[in-house]
Ligand SMILES: Nc1ncnc2c1ncn2[C@@H]1O[C@H](COP(=O)(O)OP(=O)(O)O)[C@@H](O)[C@H]1O
């Protein structure tokens with residue numbers, strides 16, 4: 308901003324700051340006493356109040372931790388600090404809280420800098436923390452998935468060839484007259500070689516990348532998975548549907564999407580079957596989402612499928628690792644189910660996320676439409 312635009316304390320020419328309205332971060336100009344001189348459109352939306360009722364207010368009322376802010380503003384306005392950062396909680400319109408905050412609050416990273424030293428005007432910028440963390444986590448999982456995918460594909464190929472030889476040799480031994488203990492050993496080699504072969508095949512399938520695209524009906528996918536899971540786990544497991552029937556068909560690989568949804572729903576069913584949940588229930592919920600950002604790209608329209616269960620929740624030690632290959636918290640698990648689901652969603656430009664607490668675990672699969 309040029310010096311000619313510097314605002315006198317107490318008022319600002321709002322038209323000079325119209326460009327702030329194009330920012331996604333929340334911006335306010337305040338005087339040294341903490342009185343609001345201007346807010347941008349993103350901050351209006353975050354607080355759920357129009358600009359005219361925000362200008363003139365003491366902005367400390369917008370925050371849960373007002374005391375820490377008071378000192379910060381004073382020091383920046385007095386020129387003691389050129390700029391400063393603080394993690395604070397902003398009162399938000401009721402019902403818009405993000406995970407990890409109390410209803411009506413959201414955590415934001417706030418930075419304050421001297422906007423006009425002469426008049427003591429301070430520029431405040433805030434970015435929602437949940438969003439930053441989510442993007443960062445998604446980016447990390449994506450990078451890791453790519454690196455792991457390559458490593459595992461190569462390793463699987465290396466293991467597959469000698470495995471055939473080992474199994475063949477053990478079978479040759481079994482054709483000879485052997486002492487019972489030795490025959491038992493040869494049989495063990497064949498069995499374990501078969502198990503390893505199946506694992507290697509699953510690893511390779513996880514990282515096979517091509518899609519067979521056709522029109523897909525998400526509800527047909529859900530119903531198919533539901534039938535499979537009910538057949539496997541029996542009538543004790545209740546699988547409820549909460550479908551938004553206005554969801555349109557979309558282009559995707561039906562077979563792979565069935566696999567992704569099945570892996571997530573089976574996990575939920577297994578978590579319920581293992582624990583002592585009195586009334587085990589899985590809910591399949593579909594919704595249309597508007598204006599979503601997925602993997603750094605903005606989409607006007609997307610489909611969301613939530614798989615919710617009332618089981619014990621993802622074990623604390625597994626939280627950060629559930630999408631990693633071979634990470635399993637389950638006896639007899641391969642740790643490939645969610646890796647595969649993640650890879651399939653990625654091929655559809657979508658995402659898969661896990662949220663929740665014991666008694667309400669939610670996996671959300673999101674697929675962009677436009
Ligand atoms: N709905 C769920 N409730 C509790 N834990 C879960 C749930 N879904 C996944 N998990 C955890 O994530 C782990 C990884 O899942 P997955 O990749 O499918 O591998 P696997 O099922 O072979 O262990 C599981 O072992 C389990 O610990």
Ligand SMILES: [Mg+2]
Pocket residue numbers: 570573574640643644645
């Ligand atoms: Mg699984």
